[in-house]
Amino acid sequence: MHSSAGTYLTKADLNRAGGGRNTTWVAPALQRSDQILRGRIGFLDIEEGLSVHYSNAVDLHDLHTEAEAPPGLTISVFLEGEVEAWIGPMRIPVPGRDSDGCPGAPVATIYAMTQPEKFLRQARRGCRLRKVSIGISAGWLEQHSGFAASDADPVRHFMREHLARRVWTPGAHALSLAEQIIAPPTLPPFLFQLYLKGRVLGLIEEALLQVMTDQPATAATRPPLKAGERQRLQAIDSYLQTHLAEPINTSDMARALGLSATSLQRLIRQAHGCSLAHHIRAHKLDRARMALERDGISVAEAAYMVGYNSPANFATAFRRAFGLPPSAVQDR
Numbered sequence: 001m002h003s004s005a006g007t008y009l010t011k012a013d014l015n016r017a018g019g020g021r022n023t024t025w026v027a028p029a030l031q032r033s034d035q036i037l038r039g040r041i042g043f044l045d046i047e048e049g050l051s052v053h054y055s056n057a058v059d060l061h062d063l064h065t066e067a068e069a070p071p072g073l074t075i076s077v078f079l080e081g082e083v084e085a086w087i088g089p090m091r092i093p094v095p096g097r098d099s100d101g102c103p104g105a106p107v108a109t110i111y112a113m114t115q116p117e118k119f120l121r122q123a124r125r126g127c128r129l130r131k132v133s134i135g136i137s138a139g140w141l142e143q144h145s146g147f148a149a150s151d152a153d154p155v156r157h158f159m160r161e162h163l164a165r166r167v168w169t170p171g172a173h174a175l176s177l178a179e180q181i182i183a184p185p186t187l188p189p190f191l192f193q194l195y196l197k198g199r200v201l202g203l204i205e206e207a208l209l210q211v212m213t214d215q216p217a218t219a220a221t222r223p224p225l226k227a228g229e230r231q232r233l234q235a236i237d238s239y240l241q242t243h244l245a246e247p248i249n250t251s252d253m254a255r256a257l258g259l260s261a262t263s264l265q266r267l268i269r270q271a272h273g274c275s276l277a278h279h280i281r282a283h284k285l286d287r288a289r290m291a292l293e294r295d296g297i298s299v300a301e302a303a304y305m306v307g308y309n310s311p312a313n314f315a316t317a318f319r320r321a322f323g324l325p326p327s328a329v330q331d332r
Contacts, residue, residue: 009037009057035060039128040182046197049140053133056182059083059123069119073136073159075207077108077170077178080130088117089233089271093167096293106178108170110207114162124294132178134200134207154212163230166210177202232257233271236264240283245307248280285321288314292330299326 012032030036039057046052049072069087078094085092090111095104123129138159141147147155158164170178177199187195235257240248254264268276284306292302303314318326 007038007040008035008060009039009041010034011036014041030061036063042184044193044196046193046200047140049137049143050197050200051135052181052196052200053135054131054178054181056128056130058128059125061123062125063121063123065121067119067121069113069117070135070137071113071115072138073134073141073207074111074113075109075134075136075203076131077106077133077174077203078129078131079106079175079178079182080128082124082127083129084122086118086120087111087113088163089230089237090163090165106170106175107167108174108207108210109165109167110211112159112161112164114160117163130182132181132203134203136204151212155208158211166207168210171206174203174206229267229271232259232267236268237283240280241287244284244287245305247307250276281317282321285318288318288326289329292326296330299330302326 010032011030011034014036036059037055037057038060039055041053041055041057043053044051074087076092081094082096083094085094092109093107095107141155141159146152158166181196181199181203184192184195236253239253239256243253250261250264254261257264259267265276268274268279272279274282288302288306291297291305292299297305299315300311303309303311306314308314308317315326
């Protein structure tokens with residue numbers, strides 16, 4: 001199913017378009033006839049184990065939805081978007097906006113999942129999302145004869161690591177393919193499916209090339225996160241959010257989470273590849289940036305909100321983290 005540009009889409013339209021995909025509409029409470037989006041979307045099962053979803057639409061509500069992401073590979077190319085989205089405990093990077101209020105640079109990701117994970121999406125009214133997402137099952141890849149060759153080992157290893165991911169800036173060819181998927185021509189159904197499949201395969205090629213040529217040194221040695229560890233990571237983020245304005249003591253934090261300080265440090269390094277102190281600072285600065293962009297608060301208010309007593313020290317830390325001063329990202 002795909003919609004036309006300029007179309008208003010209701011909750012019922014989206015449920016039908018999703019082809020039975022299980023989506024929970026958390027907030028706000030909407031009726032099936034309520035309009036949700038304005039623009040173009042599409043969901044298509046190209047063949048068994050290969051699907052594509054594309055969107056060029058504006059949210060009409062501050063919308064919070066949840067769905068189940070199936071095992072396999074998920075490839076996303078975000079051309080424009082300010083939504084917040086997570087796969088399990090991992091936040092999906094999106095372009096956002098730059099210091100001048102213009103759309104940020106496109107970003108692409110590929111995630112591997114060995115088991116189902118919750119997909120969560122939070123969007124703001126009036127924000128446009130332009131993106132392509134491709135779902136690939138392990139079976140779809142395995143049916144291709146070349147997948148058994150040794151040069152596909154990096155892809156097989158990647159797929160066996162739950163929540164492994166790569167993030168990159170899509171090249172000009174990938175951007176062109178994504179744009180063609182988002183704004184397809186009017187074709188008979190058979191030709192339309194061939195049109196989409198050809199472009200989807202091009203994006204898969206670029207994504208798998210990232211996996212085969214850009215392997216972090218720790219990828220082979222880092223064990224996959226277990227279900228209990230992912231739950232602890234979610235508890236860590238909740239703790240940090242609750243204590244956003246306070247100095248955080250490692251021992252107190254570990255005790256509150258039922259962990260030793262050593263286990264807490266080890267889990268953060270395993271999941272995020274950095275120290276606990278770095279993760280705490282990054283979490284605070286990320287929340288401050290969101291408040292500056294969305295709520296129009298002052299730099300001083302943002303500093304105090306995340307526990308900085310000195311706006312000057314906050315501004316220094318912010319510039320080091322994001323490469324620009326906090327005043328540049330304020331919602332003007």
